[in-house]
Amino acid sequence: MSLFNKLKVIQRNGSSVRRRPKQSGLTIIELMITLVVAAVLISLAVPNFRLLIQNNRITGATNDFLAVLNLARAEAVKRGATVLICRTDDPQAAPPDCQRADSSVYDGNWSTGWLIYALPTNTIAAEADYVDGTDVLVRLGEGVADGVRITSNTTGNQWLAYRPDGLLFEGGEARYAVCDDRNEAAGRLIRVPLTGRPIVEDTTTAATFDCSPDT
Numbered sequence: 010m011s012l013f014n015k016l017k018v019i020q021r022n023g024s025s026v027r028r029r030p031k032q033s034g035l036t037i038i039e040l041m042i043t044l045v046v047a048a049v050l051i052s053l054a055v056p057n058f059r060l061l062i063q064n065n066r067i068t069g070a071t072n073d074f075l076a077v078l079n080l081a082r083a084e085a086v087k088r089g090a091t092v093l094i095c096r097t098d099d100p101q102a103a104p105p106d107c108q109r110a111d112s113s114v115y116d117g118n119w120s121t122g123w124l125i126y127a128l129p130t131n132t133i134a135a136e137a138d139y140v141d142g143t144d145v146l147v148r149l150g151e152g153v154a155d156g157v158r159i160t161s162n163t164t165g166n167q168w169l170a171y172r173p174d175g176l177l178f179e180g181g182e183a184r185y186a187v188c189d190d191r192n193e194a195a196g197r198l199i200r201v202p203l204t205g206r207p208i209v210e211d212t213t214t215a216a217t218f219d220c221s222p223d224t
Contacts, residue, residue: 104141
């Protein structure tokens with residue numbers, strides 16, 4: 010067999026022919042369709058994700074303040090003394106102090122922080138400012154996350170006092186609304202009756218729910 014014929018046989022058998030690799034991947038059209046689908050999915054997911062964050066903030070703030078109330082009540086019983094919660098503008102002040110307001114002015118904003126403190130043992134009194142070196146500071150609260158607010162009615166405006174038996178040292182029920190910019194549609198209401206045990210309600214159970222419970 011001639012050299013020329015041998016080369017033809019080799020070429021037919023493919024032993025010396027380099028084959029072009031098969032290309033894989035997305036075409037421009039396929040890539041554009043993928044991006045459009047991804048954009049639609051993201052546009053649907055972002056509002057739901059924001060809603061989840063808002064709901065978690067409301068739930069977290071409600072649970073934190075509920076824990077504050079339960080702690081104050083438990084400390085009053087344990088110490089046999091009056092324990093108070095007061096709102097403060099700066100819980101990191103040295104020493105911290107209660108936010109004072111004119112008694113004729115309702116403010117009710119508990120969003121910036123609070124103090125829990127016990128009056129001296131055997132002292133049975135209500136609504137007294139925290140006195141550094143005399144009262145016992147139990148806990149400092151840093152306030153709530155941005156976008157969330159806690160508002161009280163007039164009973165819980167500046168202080169909330171617990172008696173040594175765990176009952177409220179107040180003239181009526183204290184109420185605290187935990188809300189964001191959705192207001193009553195997504196808020197929580199914490200009621201503290203004279204028995205002292207806090208109760209949480211949402212918009213489906215609180216008939217008179219108000220994000221500014223000023224009465």
